[in-house]
Amino acid sequence: MTNNNDREWPYTSVNHDAVDERHHGAINIPIYQTSLFAFETYDKFQQAARNPQVEHVYSRGNNPTVRYLEDKLAELERAETAKCFASGMAAISAAILSTVKTGDHIVCVDQAYGPTRDFVTRYLRRFGIESTLVDGSSPDHIRDALRPETKLIYLESPTSMLFQLQDLAACAALARSRGIVTIVDNSWATPIFQRPLELGIDLVVHSITKYISGQSDSVAGVVLGSGQLVGRIANDEYMLLGGIMTAYTAAQITRSLRTLPLRMERHERSALTVAAHLAEQSHVLRVNHPALDSHPQRELGLRQMSGSSGLFSFESAEPVEKMRQWAGRLRMFKIGVSWGGFESLVTVNPAGASCAEGARSLIRLHIGLESAADLILDLDQTWAAVSSEGGDDGPGA
Numbered sequence: 001m002t003n004n005n006d007r008e009w010p011y012t013s014v015n016h017d018a019v020d021e022r023h024h025g026a027i028n029i030p031i032y033q034t035s036l037f038a039f040e041t042y043d044k045f046q047q048a049a050r051n052p053q054v055e056h057v058y059s060r061g062n063n064p065t066v067r068y069l070e071d072k073l074a075e076l077e078r079a080e081t082a083k084c085f086a087s088g089m090a091a092i093s094a095a096i097l098s099t100v101k102t103g104d105h106i107v108c109v110d111q112a113y114g115p116t117r118d119f120v121t122r123y124l125r126r127f128g129i130e131s132t133l134v135d136g137s138s139p140d141h142i143r144d145a146l147r148p149e150t151k152l153i154y155l156e157s158p159t160s161m162l163f164q165l166q167d168l169a170a171c172a173a174l175a176r177s178r179g180i181v182t183i184v185d186n187s188w189a190t191p192i193f194q195r196p197l198e199l200g201i202d203l204v205v206h207s208i209t210k211y212i213s214g215q216s217d218s219v220a221g222v223v224l225g226s227g228q229l230v231g232r233i234a235n236d237e238y239m240l241l242g243g244i245m246t247a248y249t250a251a252q253i254t255r256s257l258r259t260l261p262l263r264m265e266r267h268e269r270s271a272l273t274v275a276a277h278l279a280e281q282s283h284v285l286r287v288n289h290p291a292l293d294s295h296p297q298r299e300l301g302l303r304q305m306s307g308s309s310g311l312f313s314f315e316s317a318e319p320v321e322k323m324r325q326w327a328g329r330l331r332m333f334k335i336g337v338s339w340g341g342f343e344s345l346v347t348v349n350p351a352g353a354s355c356a357e358g359a360r361s362l363i364r365l366h367i368g369l370e371s372a373a374d375l376i377l378d379l380d381q382t383w384a385a386v387s388s389e390g391g392d393d394g395p396g397a
Helices: 009-015 042-049 064-077 088-097 114-121 123-127 139-145 168-178 227-241 247-257 260-278 298-304 320-329 372-388
Strands: 081-085 105-109 130-134 150-156 181-185 203-207 221-225 286-288 311-316 345-348 361-366
Touching (some): 081 088, 139 168, 260 311, 260 372, 320 345
Antiparallel strands (some): 203 221, 345 361
16 A cells, blocks of 8 residues: 655655565665676576666676665656666766757756756767757746757756746646657755656656765765666666766665655755745845745745755845855854755855846855754854944945
């Protein structure tokens, strides 16, 4: 019997397995730290070699520890299958490469992850693949950018700087009507709070490094979707480019996966508390969090997501240097890239960031697993200290 409650079923999905006699009933999947697998007869070897993505022949193709994680992630995302990679960018680039060739065109949202934009707009140009960056807040913007040679629409919803959403169902329907493949980066919401495949998207990618790992100790990625599309990636980009996940990394992430639903609920609750508090502060112009009522796409978020995560940003009229001074004196927030781990993080005007009209500073916060009250106290006390020092760098400077 399966519990279909969006908030409850993932707990069983990530924590329950039937007793597996192949592993002597081991509760945790063993780490198959091996490069190859041997066979009793040459006939068995030849039979397995015909399908290296199903049979265990060589760990570059199929490792039991990695396969276990892939199956768990596919179950969570409600995908037919999944393929894990050595990094989020390995997964993203493999998924993109599987859909395009020389002469093709890509439409990509202009707020997508910076390295993704760089890969699409600069790196692929050397192979004769063109691209157009668009504001993804309306499907009309995406439709207007399509060409006869467009083969891929690349989405990221929400985006991870200004937290703009795309209407995934509308984009999927548009793409399907033109024979175009859709890919979405679902790292922010995770399959706990958003499942794009159910909205018609073809392929989903995750930076496992973020929430799925959650411990800031692993770098990994995954592509999920139909057996046909992911199988093509597995046979070509995965096998030929070699960006494979190791068995040890898979075991680390599997351990973290057991607590993903619990951690996401904590991140969600704490981030909403902090975001709502910041929205009331005089030095904050606007808070970019898709679950706040003030977010311009709040209704869309309610339609396609069942919850939110711990990453958001706010904008301020205060100068960048003053906000960086404030960030550097915070006690509860570390300064660093990435997000999704147990620790709270802050960056000010990170690379590729842009502010809305009237703002000079964009501050991105990741709310970790600490007490939300302690985080708010740190934010407020540090701002009071920095503000009391005065100077000529205020909003009117």
